[in-house]
Amino acid sequence: xxxxxxxxxxxxxxxxxxxxxxxxxxxxxxxxxxxxxxxxxxxxxxxxxxxxxxxxxxxxxxxxxxxxxxxxxxxxxxxxxxxxxxxxxxxxxxxxxxxxxxxxxxxxxxxxxxxxxxxxxxxxxxxxxxxxxxxxxxxxxxxxxxxxxxxxxxxxxxxxxxxxxxxxxxxxxxxxxxxxxxxxxxxxxxxxxxxxxxxxxxxxxxxxxxxxxxxxxxxxxxxxxxxxxxxxxxxxxxxxxxxxxxxxxxxxxxxxxxxxxxxxxxxxxxxxxxxxxxxxxxxxxxxxxxxxxxxxxxxxxxxxxxxxxxxxxxxxxxxxxxxxxxxxxxxxxxxxxxxxxxxxxxxxxxxxxxxxxxxxxxxxxxxxxxxxxxxxxxxxxxxxxxxxxxxxxxxxxxxxxxxxxxxxxxxxxxxxxxxxxxxx
Numbered sequence: 287x288x289x290x291x292x293x294x295x296x297x298x299x300x301x302x303x304x305x306x307x308x309x310x311x312x313x314x315x316x317x318x319x320x321x322x323x324x325x326x327x328x329x330x331x332x333x334x335x336x337x338x339x340x341x342x343x344x345x346x347x348x349x350x351x352x353x354x355x356x357x358x359x360x361x362x363x364x365x366x367x368x369x370x371x372x373x374x375x376x377x378x379x380x381x382x383x384x385x386x387x388x389x390x391x392x393x394x395x396x397x398x399x400x401x402x403x404x405x406x407x408x409x410x411x412x413x414x415x416x417x418x419x420x421x422x423x424x425x426x427x428x429x430x431x432x433x434x435x436x437x438x439x440x441x442x443x444x445x446x447x448x449x450x451x452x453x454x455x456x457x458x459x460x461x462x463x464x465x466x467x468x469x470x471x472x473x474x475x476x477x478x479x480x481x482x483x484x485x486x487x488x489x490x491x492x493x494x495x496x497x498x499x500x501x502x503x504x505x506x507x508x509x510x511x512x513x514x515x516x517x518x519x520x521x522x523x524x525x526x527x528x529x530x531x532x533x534x535x536x537x538x539x540x541x542x543x544x545x546x547x548x549x550x551x552x553x554x555x556x557x558x559x560x561x562x563x564x565x566x567x568x569x570x571x572x573x574x575x576x577x578x579x580x581x582x583x584x585x586x587x588x589x590x591x592x593x594x595x596x597x598x599x600x601x602x603x604x605x606x607x608x609x610x611x612x613x614x615x616x617x618x619x620x621x622x623x624x625x626x627x628x629x630x631x632x633x634x635x636x637x638x639x640x641x642x643x644x645x646x647x648x649x650x651x652x653x654x655x656x657x658x659x660x661x662x663x664x665x666x667x668x669x670x671x672x673x674x675x676x677x678x679x680x681x682x683x684x685x686x687x688x689x690x691x692x693x694x695x696x697x698x699x700x701x702x703x704x705x706x707x708x709x710x
Contacts, residue, residue: 297425297427297430298426298430298556300430300433300434301429301430301431301432302433302553302556303553304434304436304437305433306549306553307437308433308436308437308440309545309546311441311444312324312440312457313542313546313549313616314615314616315452316452316457318539318542318543319537319539320391321454321542322533322537322538322539322540322541322542322543322545323389323392323395323454323533323538324395324454324458325529325533325541325545325548326392326529326530326532326533326538326541326545327395327396327399327458328399329522329526329527329529329545330382330396330530331379331396331399331400331402332406332526333522333523333530334379334519335402335406335407335518335522336517336519336522337371337374337375337515337519338368338372338374338375338376338403338404338407339367339372339411339511339515340367340368340371340508340512340515341511341514341515341516341518342364342367342368342410342411342507342511342514343410343413343414343514344414344514344517344518344567344647345360345510345511346361346364346414347414347417347418347567347571348647348652350571351570351574352575358482359500360502360507360510361479361480361484363502363503363506364507364511365411365479366504367507367511368411372404372407376403376404379396379400383396383397391454394455394458395454395458398455398461399458401462401466401469402461402462403465404465405464405465405466405467405468405469405472406465408468408469408471408472408473409429409432409468409472411476412428412475413425413428415475415478415479418484419485428472431468432465432468435464435467436460439460440457440460513653514647516659517655517656517659520656520659520660520662520663521659523663523666523667524659524662524663524666524689524693525548525686526548527666527667527670528670528685528686529541529544529545529548531667531670531682532544532674532679532682535671535674535675536674536678536679540678543619543622543625543679544622544625546615547622547625547626547629550603550607550626551626551629551633554599554633555636555640557595558592558637558640558641559640561640562640566584566644567644567647570584570644570645574645581645585642585644585645585706588641588644589638589642591641592637592640593634593637595637596633596635596638597634599633599634600630600633600634603630603633604627604630607626608623611626625682625683628680628683628684628687629686631687632687632691635690635691636690638694639690639694639697642698642701643655643693643697645701646658646697646700646701646705651700651704651705654700654704655697655700658693658696658700659693661692661696662689662693663689665689666685666689669684669688670685670686672685673685
């Protein structure tokens with residue numbers, strides 16, 4: 287476990303570091319207007335990406351946790367479902383690009399970023415396969431790879447053509463090229479899964495049940511995976527929609543400034559996501575079905591450790607950020623410090639939420655998690671719209687802080703009432 291965490295940590299934080307550097311370079315090189323348009327378009331595409339596949343990768347982790355190797359019956363129809371849903375979402379993006387009320391630049395960026403969806407689908411499915419096989423070194427490298435390629439291509443372009451000649455369209459094409467590469471490479475691994483060629487670890491001892499004889503179809507995949515898909519959508523509405531709102535209401539320059547804050551917070555939130563989504567999630571599904579005592583121990587210890595780490599991280603951000611932001615991003619982003627100071631108070635909340643919410647991915651509790659995520663996402667959007675006009679970007683930050691607190695309260699209530707008190 288410790289060695290796996292080490293590999294995943296190195297891969298995740300190296301990737302996050304390069305992703306951060308990529309955004310820093312783009313923020314410093316592009317104008318506020320261009321970087322805002324870039325960030326808003328990418329956020330919009332990222333927002334709908336979970337609808338392509340609609341949670342299939344996460345569903346696989348639960349299915350194999352419950353059924354063991356017998357869950358191989360779900361793989362073929364899942365991949366067929368992913369193909370259909372991806373085509374549908376690409377169509378929606380193209381329609382939005384051509385008919386929504388935005389500039390020609392935004393339309394072109396959306397068309398280029400559309401292939402980002404395909405790349406992410408391949409990344410998510412391959413990541414789930416590596417998790418099921420507990421090939422954590424492969425998983426670490428796989429998730430590091432797209433960030434490394436984007437950074438490398440960007441540095442090559444800057445070296446070859448100079449920063450003055452880097453256009454926002456060229457920057458978007460870097461994401462396009464990386465998405466195509468990840469799709470081509472990931473498709474080979476997904477094809478192996480389609481042929482039921484998986485080397486599962488820890489999933490062989492599940493007892494056979496009569497319902498496992500049923501061979502699912504595409505519609506059955508949708509019925510099982512939709513909660514995971516909606517959680518992904520609600521998460522991005524909850525975390526990324528603010529950039530889109532700021533762009534459409536306050537303009538691309540304001541969106542650029544808020545994007546810098548999101549870049550910083552994304553790097554910080556990488557740690558709890560790494561622990562609970564990449565390392566522990568397959569085990570949590572197994573413990574939910576085989577070892578409830580172990581699940582509760584991990585849950586209680588995780589809450590305490592996440593709270594402690596969150597407080598330390600928030601304090602560090604408040605002390606260090608005022609000195610670092612002007613150096614890293616440039617003087618044009620000095621004004622974002624107040625926004626970051628508001629969101630720093632959300633860091634302990636987010637860390638604990640990752641721990642508490644992890645057990646709601648098990649069994650029938652996932653539907654409750656979807657409802658709570660939807661409630662928090664809706665609250666975030668409505669509060670942002672309500673506050674953005676009178677107090678600007680600061681209102682979006684306050685909306686995020688309130689929504690974070692609401693989500694944690696809903697998760698904590700549900701876990702104590704339905705998971706550990708009433709059983710799974």
